[in-house]
Amino acid sequence: MVSSSKKDGRLIKKYPNRRLYDTRTSSYITMSDVKELVLSHEEFQVVDAKSSEDLTRSVLLQIILEEESAGMPIFSANVLAQIIRFYGNAMQGLMGTYLEKNIQGFMDMQTKLQKQSEALMASNKGLVNQESWTQFMAGQAPMMQNLMASYLDQSQKVFLQMEEQMQANTRNMMSSFGFPKGEERPASKPKND
DSSP: OOOOGGGGSSSEEEEEESOEEETTTTTOOOHHHHHHHHHHHHEEEEEEEETTTBBBHHHHHHHHHHHSSSSSSSHHHHHHHHHHHHHSTHHHHHHHHHHHHHHHHHHHHHEEEEHHHHHHHTTTTTOOOOHHHHHHHHHHHHHHHHHHHHHHHHHHHHHHHHHHHHHHHHHHHHHHHHOOOOGGGGOOOOOOO
């Protein structure tokens, strides 16, 4: 969706007055227009008109903020708090990759289900009308929630296994430098007063 160079897609310049200028169409656009670019999988980059600083992420975050404020949010307060806690944490880089891979996995699964649904709909044209198909798909929501819960449980188990492996590797590395392994440290004895 977001390009790393101006040649790959649209270049949008953001001016100090907060206006966005699409260099491809030679016209000013709104945040809604940028959202439409995202939804249509259009490659683009937003840059500061004066400094050429890449502002794409901040514009995308602004769109997310507007979406989260208008209606049914995706992120609960607890999820947002957990994400904030990862900033500055040693696992910050891993968390970004973990979220990106999981969202991509979800998108791949959604694409496969959509293709299967379209193929089923096409093969049963005379038997299934759009309204009955819509009702059928609406009934699939609980199944999809269960499928996602199972997927997330498996993902959490893999993440915990990775964490345990990292701890074991750290203990082994530290012991090779002469530090005692964390598990083998003697417990401190309480002082007698």
